[in-house]
Amino acid sequence: MGLLIVGSIALDNIETPFDKVEGALGGSSVYISLAASYFTGPISVVGVVGDDFPPQHIKMLEDHNIDLEGLQIVEGAKTFRYGCRYHYDLNVRDSLFTELNVFEKFNPAIPNKSKKNSFIVLGNIAPQLQLDVLNQLENPKFVVCDTMNFWIERTKEDLIKVLKRVNVLIINDSEARLLSKEPNLIKAARIISEMGPQYLIIKKGEHGALLFGENTIFAVPAYPMENIFDPTGAGDAFAGGFTGYLHKNRELSFDNLKRAVVFGSVMASFCVEKFSTKGLENLSLLEIHNRFIGFRDLSNFS
């Protein structure tokens, strides 16, 4: 059974205090699938682009054994474009523009062969689209879901329906507080878990991440980095590393979920070291393994 990933595909303009790029490859399903590709396969991506989407991006994804049969290329239309500027404090960013283009009418059509995929990542898209995807699948075994403030504020009812059908929700701390209306993260996690997801992961940026489930909590710190060049896609890289690792060995014990959270953190740390998807394009398994060991040395004691 393959791993199915549904989300956005974008061309991003990104400015940080260090550099800027225009029309760089981006989008949640791109980051998720690239990160997952180091752990498992086959990976199928469902998404949409315009005919302006550069062929070299398609080639790069295919070189990572990512199956693009589910990629719709709309003739005469433009790819989703997003621009943002990060502040000196890279936790803060201003959106500069959002051109939905082909994404506005995106209607995810799951290829027949992917409908039986047991592992699915629902990237950060409208909850109604996430429901549409779930409704096309035959008895999914493990559903990982991302969302964001925008959907929590505007389409909370749809989101609540999604949450009843997911195994893992991955959100950041401010989204957890918004969704639960509770400032204390531990209480917030309890409230959100009661909405449906079997496991909850709260990402805390430079402070790491928390995994909640089975009445237990696991905390992983962020990797200590002196230079973060571009935070774009870090959360998606986390989701990809997390799900890719679980999909590879199919063991859903809490101990294995802990390891998956660490591999998610590993991929997020590589992601932010370079602009756009560059940090995820040319990794070796040894680099990934060594950083996993780095996380272990960082946080384990006896």
Next chain:
Amino acid sequence: MGLLIVGSIALDNIETPFDKVEGALGGSSVYISLAASYFTGPISVVGVVGDDFPPQHIKMLEDHNIDLEGLQIVEGAKTFRYGCRYHYDLNVRDSLFTELNVFEKFNPAIPNKSKKNSFIVLGNIAPQLQLDVLNQLENPKFVVCDTMNFWIERTKEDLIKVLKRVNVLIINDSEARLLSKEPNLIKAARIISEMGPQYLIIKKGEHGALLFGENTIFAVPAYPMENIFDPTGAGDAFAGGFTGYLHKNRELSFDNLKRAVVFGSVMASFCVEKFSTKGLENLSLLEIHNRFIGFRDLSNFS
């Protein structure tokens, strides 16, 4: 050899969204010595109070085997008093008043028997006083030092002199950024380490703490707490647990420093569960051990 603790002794007015107390026992050396008392002895405290200082506080400290020979009681004068109000976000507090009283002319006089103490905690007092203390000691082996924004901003030159003579500096993240003039904590830690301290601990409140030294970093998460009643003294309880554990077994390997950081975090977590020093007054060794195990379960993976 005993453990010497020098710092403030105070009567605090504390308001939180949950409760308020007036004239409660406080001050850095009180929290430090109480937390350390569960690990080691003899502990000597050097400080000053007025004749308004309630005798039951002295009895409580002595019941924890804390030696108060170095406590100066100034007749006809008042104890240092401090008032603050915490916001709903307990990371934010407003100072309501600061009455230095006897603390204004505090001149720490180390009793002869304590001058040979090899382990010393310099609580958060003026760097010039910390230097005065160090100058009275005979060849201290392990010096742990706290400071705060106030001293970094006003008496940085004195503080730099102190840092050249300490083994461990314990500060919080905003203080680390202020002292180093560097927003990235990893870079900040390198800059501060070059100022002298062999080890640096950066406390991050609800995000745990980082230990830097020997070209290595150790990260401990904060204990997941649904209810924090009073953050006052948490940093001092951390320093007390950290130093008390190290003083007990005298092993200064990095692995043991990691355990000490966890025991510091354990004592900070107990501290904030009740108002004032109440969370540190009646602990059992079993409770402390169990919470240490709780921290291990929270962060270890393999």
